Amino acid sequence: MAKITFITSDNETITLEGTSGSVMALAVDNGVKGIDGDCGGVCSCATCHVHVLPEHVAKTGEASEIETDMLELDDNANEFSRLCCQLEISEALDGVVLRVAK
């Protein structure tokens, strides 16, 4: 079980719990604003962009090359950017805080 917190662009804080699947799917299932997940999680649409709060980066690890290439062309991207379809829910993510980019 991992607790995952999203902060939307309206500064609304939503904390959700999950045991498996991707963080994107958890967000979409719970209607987190700004996470669309159009492609269903195959890293093709970049509509699940989040910024990991700096103090939580160790929990998420680094983006893969394909993910980085995708984010490189996003105007909102920075060193804390991730596509949350590529974040698998596990104990390791417990307590992570993600700021929704859109």
Added chain:
Amino acid sequence: MKKSEITCPFSEARTNKGFGEMDDQNDPVTMLLRHKDVRKGAHDWKTFQSGATPGRIVIPSEVNIRTTRQIPFEVDPPQHKSFRDILDPWFKRPLEEEYQAKLTAQISVLVDEVLALDSVDVISEFALKLQSRALTLLLNTAYDKSDLWISWGTHVFRSEGEALDGDKAAILYDYIDAEIDKAIANPGADLYSVLLASEVDGKKLTKEEVKGVMILTFAGGRDTVINAVSNSLAYLADNPKSLERLREEPEIRNRAIEELIRYYAPLTQMGRVVTEDTTVCEHAIKADTRISLVWAAANRDEKVFENANEVVLDRKMNPHLSFGFGTHNCLGATHARAIMKVLVEVLTAKVQSMEIISAEENIEELGEFKRKVGFHALQMKFNKK
């Protein structure tokens, strides 16, 4: 070779120099072939413009058959965003349960129809009907409107093959003009009425702007959806285990759909007009000439996709560009994905297997390249579960 296979004609040019060239009605095109270059080109809307002369970014060019600007795809930022802001919520409706229930009902009826026949031409008797009927949901108009659209055939701008047909285009323009006038006289809950009542940057949309959105909605989602549906059916027929797998492993269906959309790339390329002298792969490109973003070539880039020329049904990382990329990504993608999702659900529930009886390929001639994009005709038999 299986009838459902599509080879990549761009491999050599993509690897060796990164670009191709073709002439299109005396307005040449430099074709970007590498995944990274195509994505960068799509992202850089200032250098590679969409808001050029109406019809010029389309390949083959439609400059000679229309003057109406298609919206939003022939409009650049910042105005582009203002149009997308009003259109996006409408074009996301296919995510709603009620919409998908109606789509499921339509596709179930159609699959029952073909199961009752000895064989069918999947292009004219399945994919065209499916696309036209589903369009009534996207426009929120009466179901029987689709009968007329089906009678127009698979492409609203072409009679047969690749040649553009001005008379045929005029039928669509006159039809849309008349529908807009009807919506002005009797506003309803359809897309025409919604657009006529909408404002962009504080101004009501003009009739010409509404027409531009509607032409794009009719033309952009027609042969693309027909190609996606018919190529996918051909794949499932050629690979009987795949349908069985989709039946038994519903959790891979989404990945399978994205993979079929990657492999088949229903729209080969889209053009842009270059606003300043630039280079791609060390090749000079002059201002006011055209480039194209070849989605189909990028989707087979082996630097990005392992086993790029195979359908890997449960491919996990799949940064395909079949719906474009960046600012102008496909407005109809949500509708297209909903169609594919429902189609797979209905097929796995009702169909045991499918067989290809005969096929007539649809080959595009793109300068030095010839690419199969789908079929002109595809005779198939559907067997009941």
